Amino acid sequence: IVEAQRAFFKTGATRPIEKRKKRLENLKRMIDENIERIAIAYERDLGRGLKVAQMERAVTLSRIDHQISHLDEWAKPIELPLCPPLSAENGDSLYLVKESLGVVLNIVPWNGPLTSLGSNMYAIGVGNTIVFKPSEMAPAIAQLWEELAPKYFEQNFFAVITGGVPETSDLLKERFDHIFYTGSTGVAKIIMGAAAKSLTPVTLELGGKNPVFIDDSADISHCVSQLVGGKQLGAGQICICPDYILATPKAKAAIVEEFKKIISSLGDLNKSEFYGRIVHERAFDRLDSLVKSSKGTVIVSSGSPDRSSLHYPLTIVDVPLDDSLMDEELFGPIFPLHEVSSMEEALDIIHSKEKPLAAYAFTSHSKVADRFVEETWSGGVTINDIMVHTSTPLIPFGGVGHSGIGRIMGKYGFDTFTHEKGVAMRKGARLNI
Amino acid sequence: MLSADSDSLFLVPEPLGVVLIISPWNFPLVTSAPLVQALAAGNTAILKPSELDPTFSAVFAKLVAKYFDEKEFAVVEGGAPETTELLKERFDHILYTGCPPVAKIIMAAAAKHLTPVTLELGGKNPVFVDESADLALLAQGIVFAKLLNAGQICVCADYIVTTPSMKPKVIAAVSSAFDALGDMSKVKENARIVNERHYQRLTSLLQKTKGKVVYKAGGEISPSDKFIPVHLIDVDVDDEFMKEEIFGPLLPILSLPSFDAAVDYIKRNEKPLASYLFTSDEAQSSRFIRETSAGGVTVNGIMSHCFAPGVPFGGVGNSGMGKINGKFSFELFSHEKPVCLKAGLTYKH
Numbered sequence: 001i002v003e004a005q006r007a008f009f010k011t012g013a014t015r016p017i018e019k020r021k022k023r024l025e026n027l028k029r030m031i032d033e034n035i036e037r038i039a040i041a042y043e044r045d046l047g048r049g050l051k052v053a054q055m056e057r058a059v060t061l062s063r064i065d066h067q068i069s070h071l072d073e074w075a076k077p078i079e080l081p082l083c084p085p086l087s088a089e090n091g092d093s094l095y096l097v098k099e100s101l102g103v104v105l106n107i108v109p110w111n112g113p114l115t116s117l118g119s120n121m122y123a124i125g126v127g128n129t130i131v132f133k134p135s136e137m138a139p140a141i142a143q144l145w146e147e148l149a150p151k152y153f154e155q156n157f158f159a160v161i162t163g164g165v166p167e168t169s170d171l172l173k174e175r176f177d178h179i180f181y182t183g184s185t186g187v188a189k190i191i192m193g194a195a196a197k198s199l200t201p202v203t204l205e206l207g208g209k210n211p212v213f214i215d216d217s218a219d220i221s222h223c224v225s226q227l228v229g230g231k232q233l234g235a236g237q238i239c240i241c242p243d244y245i246l247a248t249p250k251a252k253a254a255i256v257e258e259f260k261k262i263i264s265s266l267g268d269l270n271k272s273e274f275y276g277r278i279v280h281e282r283a284f285d286r287l288d289s290l291v292k293s294s295k296g297t298v299i300v301s302s303g304s305p306d307r308s309s310l311h312y313p314l315t316i317v318d319v320p321l322d323d324s325l326m327d328e329e330l331f332g333p334i335f336p337l338h339e340v341s342s343m344e345e346a347l348d349i350i351h352s353k354e355k356p357l358a359a360y361a362f363t364s365h366s367k368v369a370d371r372f373v374e375e376t377w378s379g380g381v382t383i384n385d386i387m388v389h390t391s392t393p394l395i396p397f398g399g400v401g402h403s404g405i406g407r408i409m410g411k412y413g414f415d416t417f418t419h420e421k422g423v424a425m426r427k428g429a430r431l432n433i
Numbered sequence: 434m435l436s437a438d439s440d441s442l443f444l445v446p447e448p449l450g451v452v453l454i455i456s457p458w459n460f461p462l463v464t465s466a467p468l469v470q471a472l473a474a475g476n477t478a479i480l481k482p483s484e485l486d487p488t489f490s491a492v493f494a495k496l497v498a499k500y501f502d503e504k505e506f507a508v509v510e511g512g513a514p515e516t517t518e519l520l521k522e523r524f525d526h527i528l529y530t531g532c533p534p535v536a537k538i539i540m541a542a543a544a545k546h547l548t549p550v551t552l553e554l555g556g557k558n559p560v561f562v563d564e565s566a567d568l569a570l571l572a573q574g575i576v577f578a579k580l581l582n583a584g585q586i587c588v589c590a591d592y593i594v595t596t597p598s599m600k601p602k603v604i605a606a607v608s609s610a611f612d613a614l615g616d617m618s619k620v621k622e623n624a625r626i627v628n629e630r631h632y633q634r635l636t637s638l639l640q641k642t643k644g645k646v647v648y649k650a651g652g653e654i655s656p657s658d659k660f661i662p663v664h665l666i667d668v669d670v671d672d673e674f675m676k677e678e679i680f681g682p683l684l685p686i687l688s689l690p691s692f693d694a695a696v697d698y699i700k701r702n703e704k705p706l707a708s709y710l711f712t713s714d715e716a717q718s719s720r721f722i723r724e725t726s727a728g729g730v731t732v733n734g735i736m737s738h739c740f741a742p743g744v745p746f747g748g749v750g751n752s753g754m755g756k757i758n759g760k761f762s763f764e765l766f767s768h769e770k771p772v773c774l775k776a777g778l779t780y781k782h
Contacts, residue, residue: 010700012723012724015723080741080743080744081742081743082741083741083742085737086737086741092737094738094741094743094744096743096744096745097722097730099726099749101749101750177750185547188547189544189545189547192540192543192544192547193541193544193545195540195544196537196540196541196543196544197537197541199533199536199537199540199552199554199750199751199753199754201754201755204547206547219776222776363778364776364778366778366779366781369774369778369780370780370781370782373445373770373772373780374445377447377450377768377770378770379768379770380770380771380772380773381770381771381772381773382772382773382774382775383772383773383774383775383776383778384774384775384776384778385773385775385776388434388435388440388773388775389442389771389772389773390771391434391435391773392434392435395442395771395773396444396769396771397771400447400449400768400770401449401450401525401547402547404547405547405549406549419726419749420745420756421722421726421727421728421729421730421749422728422729422730422738422739422741422744422745422746423722423729423730423731423732423738424729424730424731424732424734424737424738424741424744425718425731425732425733426570426731426732426733426734426737427567427570427713427733427734428713429712429713429715429718429732429733430715431718431719431722432715432716432719433719433722433723
């Protein structure tokens with residue numbers, strides 16, 4: 001498959017911009033024309049229904065539209081100003097030519113299927129071919145992509161490979177021109193190690209233990225409502241979801257009351273289609289045992305865990321620092337809440353962990369905000385809200401340290417899958433491509 | 434979702450932490466220079482210069498210790514064993530300039546910590562000369578390339594590919610340009626081969642080749658001086674000279690029946706760090722640029738695209754990943770962090 005794609009790539013078939021736009025349009029149609037079947041697959045795999053699929057569809061399509069509308073501008077060569085020894089008098093000119101790489105491997109997770117399908121848009125827009133490996137943890141979705149892709153893309157342009165670890169290991173033995181992986185830190189190390197064998201560049205979108213710092217000046221009801229809303233989306237199984245809370249004493253007391261108030265009025269989230277299931281038994285058991293082995297106290301919970309329906313309730317736990325819930329990324333609907341005496345203490349705790357994908361703070365003091373921005377290191381930051389720094393294609397999305405390498409969204413995504421080739425032309429030669 | 438009345442959005446460049454720069458022997462200071470941007474971006478830096486430059490290494494290490502606290506910037510000297518030890522540590526970015534086999538080892542070591550890497554490698558940089566080429570310009574470019582550190586530079590011209598009818602003319606033009614320089618072994622400043630191993634590697638290529646030496650510049654091959662005069666060798670595609678990057682003053686010349694055949698040949702091989710084309714045919718040059726890939730290209734010159742301001746310097750595929758040069762180096766060593774502030778707050782740097 002890889003060889004066939006590389007041969008197809010070398011014919012130059014992916015170069016014309018109009019063809020790339022057509023393929024992006026086809027990606028949109030693949031989503032639009034099959035939305036009902038996609039929603040059914042969402043329900044089967046994730047316990048989330050049509051509304052969630054529609055929401056992801058809207059966001060994904062708008063991102064694809066953004067790319068299509070800017071593609072001409074991004075793909076065209078840029079002429080650069082000259083410095084000695086180059087000069088216009090000598091007939092010199094200097095350009096940056098945007099070049100595609102070749103065959104791109106895109107390995108995606110299960111938690112946002114349409115977003116993940118959409119993530120192919122960057123490599124497609126640049127004129128690369130795609131080998132797409134959806135997650136085996138959402139098998140109905142994977143099968144659907146496998147069935148639909150040949151109807152919307154040329155042969156040898158977009159291949160869907162289904163399967164799990166063995167199939168991925170086989171894939172990684174092949175040589176790609178770029179590997180894009182979204183998932184966990186552990187697997188990312190294996191992928192980067194495999195990529196090293198052929199000097200393949202990688203883009204890794206990982207996660208982390210995304211902290212939320214709340215000080216006494218925060219708007220508590222706004223803050224808790226955002227946190228509850230954020231954790232409900234996909235039952236906290238989203239890379240930029242807030243993971244744990246550090247609150248100063250007055251804020252903590254107020255937060256506890258507010259959580260109790262809001263969560264008791266939520267009703268049983270088992271029925272909520274935005275909430276969905278925990279992805280599988282293994283993940284459920286992991287969350288359950290983390291809570292059971294916690295040395296903290298459960299402040300409030302939206303219901304009871306039910307393994308048969310893979311439902312885990314939204315749970316707030318007041319914890320000490322060395323708690324089981326304060327260790328790894330939770331990726332679930334649990335908020336450990338830890339009281340800190342000051343911002344210094346909060347920063348110390350945040351620094352003791354790996355750089356997360358996102359960091360959040362709620363405060364009305366601009367000095368606190370400034371300090372949080374400068375003294376924490378993360379993929380991105382939102383102050384007084386959550387996830388908003390990832391909300392448009394004008395903002396780069398990516399991690400740092402263990403939360404990832406490289407970035408996507410909008411032009412940043414386009415640039416990731418492009419090789420910007422410097423071209424100096426002398427003696428009157430001019431670029432005409 | 435965001436409104437200018439109460440919200441603000443920034444991109445904040447953030448340092449990464451501790452940067453490791455491993456530089457090669459051929460241009461030790463220039464290739465270590467990105468450490469400037471590493472420090473400017475707010476990182477600390479560790480430099481591991483090449484053990485094949487022991488004098489430079491020692492002098493630079495001493496000077497760095499005199500001007501910097503080792504917590505900010507330190508030099509670690511040594512060879513493969515020291516580098517292996519260094520690579521067990523965790524860095525926040527590793528910049529390596531050198532060759533693909535070692536780059537693979539470095540990237541694999543970096544993978545264990547998910548450390549991003551920038552690899553500035555090399556390749557078999559082709560020089561395509563077509564029927565409409567200005568041969569004087571070509572000869573000038575080749576002289577420049579092969580005298581610069583005796584061809585021991587990553588963006589050097591590695592081989593010439595041309596058509597059968599042009600080949601004798603190319604050979605003649607290049608030969609007479611070198612003839613005009615005379616015996617370069619008499620010029621002390623003219624570069625020598627860096628060490629015994631590379632000297633042996635290059636001289637053994639001359640022994641193993643099935644090609645014909647069609648020109649040898651002035652001066653004799655000298656093992657004691659490690660001087661090798663420029664040689665032009667007429668070869669076929671399967672010759673020893675066409676296997677690995679040459680990195681020396683030996684220049685194979687290959688003829689292929691047509692421009693198409695040359696483009697195909699270049700496409701079939703690893704993407705080089707640079708590719709060069711001598712032509713006055715605009716359609717030909719545009720096609721070459723469109724259809725072949727390389728880190729960078731110069732048409733009607735050699736290395737003119739390198740380190741020009743605004744042009745990223747870096748390879749693609751086997752010639753490397755990531756880019757340096759000025760602002761690009763700064764960006765390499767920082768994380769551009771998106772920051773969104775709501776409820777009327779803004780960020781004051």
